[in-house]
Amino acid sequence: MDARNFLFCSLDAALVGDLAWHVHQEGHDVKYYIEAEGDREIGDGFVPKTDDWRAEVEWADVVVFDDIWVGSDVGTGQLARELREHGKAVVGGTPNTDRLEDDRGYAMEILEQHGVTTIEHHIFENFDAGIQHVKEHPAPYVVKPLGEVQNVKRLLYVGNEDDGSDVVDVLKAYKKAWGHRMKGFQLQRKVEGVEVAVCGFFDGEAFIDQVNFNFEHKKLFPGNIGPSTGEMGTSMFWAGQNKLFQETLGKLEDWLAEEGYVGSIDINCIVNENGIYPLEFTPRFGYPTIALQEESIESSTAAFFYDLAHGNDPELEVHNGYQVGVRVVLPPFPFDDERTYDENSRNAAVVFQTESREGIHLEDAKKVDGQWRAAGDNGMPIVVTGKGDTMHAAREQAYGRIDDIVMPNMYYRDDIGERWIDGDGDRLQAWGYLGPADS
Template sequence: MKFLFVTRYSSLHALASQIQKEGHEVKYTVLSRTEKEVGDGFVEKIDNWEEYKKWADAIIFDDSDFGDVCERLRKEGHKVVGGTRYSDKLEFDREFGTTEMKAAGLTTIPSWEFQDFDSAIQFIRDNPQRCVVKPSGKAQNDKVLSYVGQEEDGKDVITILERYRKGWGKKIKRFQIQKFVSGVEVAIGAFYNGKKFILPALVNFEHKKMMNNDIGPSTGEMGTSGFWAMDTRLFKETLGKMESRIQGYVGYFDINCIVNARGIYPLEFTPRFGYPTLNLQLEGILSKWGEFMYALAAGHDFPLRTKRGLQIAVVVAVPPFPFSDNETFRKFSEDAPVVFKKPSTEGVYPCEIKLVDGEWLLTGTSGYSMVVTGAGSTMGDARKEAYSRIKNIQVPNMFYRTDIGERWNRDSDLLQTWGLLT
C-alpha cells in the first residue's frame, strides 16, 4: 500500500520507517521550515503533500490542528488518520474540553478559565488554595509554562502568574487555573477508527520533569512506562464515556487523569499521536503497522495484537532541550554524530535525526534527539533492556532520566487497590 505522512514538527518518521520496512511505499512531508532536515535519509521526503493525496491509500497526520484539513480530505473520499474540528477543540480549548467531560459524565476537577493575569491573581487571593496553571491554545505546547503549585495558600502560583504576565503576556492569551488534587497520575489511551475504540488500551505513566525524582522544568515528557489492558474500569469511566462523542475522529486518543481512592479525575485530552508514547507503542504492538493504520483510516475493526508485560520509553536529549534556543543548538548539538558501540539500533527510534552516508546526525532545533525503548514481563526487565540499549549509544552532551518506571510498584499497587485495573 501507499502511505502519505504529513507532520508539522517531524517526529513521525519512526512510524513511517516502520511501515516502509513492512514493504509499503511511504512519502513524508515536514511543514516546519526549521525541521525540514529531520528524517532525511530514513524515508522519501516531498515538499507538496497535496500533489500526492490521490497517490496515497491512506494519509496520516500527527497533530491536533489539522482537523479541518482531515475533514475536507474525508469528504473528498480519502482515507485519513487524523483529527476533526471537534477533537482539535478538545485539546486546544481547555474550557471546552472540561465542558465536554462533564457532558459525557466524567468527574471533573474544579477549574476556572482566564484571559488576563490580573483577574487570575485576584481570584487566588480571594480563594487561597493549592492549584495548577495550564495555558490554553497553542501556548500549551510549551510544556515549561505549565506549573503545579506547591503551597496550600497559592502564593507561589501568584508569583508565577506575575512573572508570566511580564514575560509571556503576549503569548499566553488564555489559561486555566485548576484545583490541585493528589493521587496517581495515569493516562489511558486507545486507537479509534472513526466509530469505536480498538482494544486493548494503553495504560501509561508519564514522567514530565527533566530530572530524576521529578525535579526541574517540565519537558512535555522525558519518558513513559505502560502496559496494554482490555475493558478495565479505568477505560470504562474515561474513554468509554467519550466513545460516542468523538465519531469521525481517527487515530490515537488519550485522557490523562489523576486517580485516588475517591475516584478518577480526567485532566486533559490528547487526540493525536503522543511523544514518546508513539515509540512505546512501536515497542509494544505486534501487529503490522501498515495494516493497522490502513484499517483505522478505512473505519474497519482490527484484531490488535500487543505484547504482554510492560514497556518503557526513555527520551535521550541534548541541549537546548527542553527550551528553544537555536544558537545553543547550533553551538553544542547541530550535526553531532550518534555513535553505536555495537552495530544495533533495535529499540532506538530517531527523532530529530537525519541519516547521511549511513551515519545518524543530530538536526532540527530542539534537541529532542531519540527515544529508546524496552519491554519485559516485569518492569525491572523492561528497564534493564531499555537502559542497556542506551549504554550502547554515544552522543556529545546527551542526557536522560535513569528512573523511568521506578515508581511502577507503588503506582500499580494503588491502582489495583482502588479497583481500576479490573
C-alpha cells in the same frame, strides 16, 4: 497485506518520522511532508520525502496527520474532515476533537456532558482576574496555558503552597513575560494521587479492544525535578477495557463516533481512592508515546493503521507485559538557545556500539552516509525503548540499550518506570481501577 501508499504530514514541527520509518521498513511506500523549514532535514536518509503534501493525496491510500497544529493555528482536524468528505482514508481528528486540546474549558464541558467527573477548574483570559481568584479561594492550583503557547511545556506550573501564594507569583511573572502571547489559562485545583493516561485507538465508529495505559515523566531531571518538558520518557502496558477506561474514554465513544474521529486519543488523569479526575486530552499521537507503542505492537503496524483509517475492524497484537521508553536529548533541550545548540549539538553523531538497532527510534535525527546524526533545532535525536514481563525487566532492557550508545553531551532521565515499581501499580490495583478486565 499488499504494499500500500502512506502519506505522513507534519504541518508544524516534525513529529511522526519514526512511525513513517517503521511503516516504510514493513515494505510499504511512504512519503513524508514537513512544513517547518528548520525541521525539514529530520528523517532524511530514513524515509522518502515530498515537498507538496496536497499533490500526493490522490496517490495515498492513507493520509496520517501527526498533530492538531498547522503552524501556530489549530487546523489538521478541518483538513482531515475535508479529505474524508472526498473519500480519503485519514488518521486524524476533526475541528471539535482538535478543540479538546486547544480549549481546556471546552474539553471539561464535553467530559461533564457525558457523565465524567472533573476537577474544579476555571478559565481566565485576564491575569489579574486569575490572581484575584486565587487570593479569594486559596489552595494549590495547576496553571495550564491555553492556545498555541501551551506548546511551551515549561509554562505549565503545579502549585505547592496551600495558600496559593506561589501560583500568584507565577501568574504575575507570566503576565510580564508572556502576556503578549498567552491568550488565556486554566486554573485547576491540584489533586493528589497516581497520574495515569488512558489511551485508546478509535476507528471512526468504536474503540479497539486493547487500551494503552501510560505514565508520563515530564520533568527534566530524575525524581521529577526541574523544568517541564514535552516529555522525558514513558512507561506503559496494554490491558482490556477496564474501569479506568470505562469511566473516562469509554463514555465518549458515541461522541467520537458522531465526530468520525480516527486515531489515537489520550486522556491524562489523576486517580486516587476517591475517584478518577481527568486533567487534559491529547487527541492525536503522543510523543514519544507512539514510538513506545510501535515497539509493543507485535502485529503489522502498517496494517493496523490502514484498517483503522478504513474502518476495517483492525486487529492488534501487543506485547503482554510492560514497556519503557526514554528520550535521549542534547543541549540546550528543553530551552531554545541557537548558539548553544550550534556549539554542542547540531549534526552530533549518534554512535552505536552494537550492530543491533532493536528498540532505537528516531525523533530529530537524519542518516548521512549510513551515520545517524542529530537533525533540526530541538535536541531530541532518539528514543530508546525496552520491554519485559515486569516493569523492572523493561527498564533493564531500555537502559542496557542506552549504555551501548555514544553521543557527546547526551543526557536522559534514569528513573523512567520507577514510579510504577515504587507503588503506583499497587495503588491502582488496590483501588480497583485495573480490575479483572486487565490482561
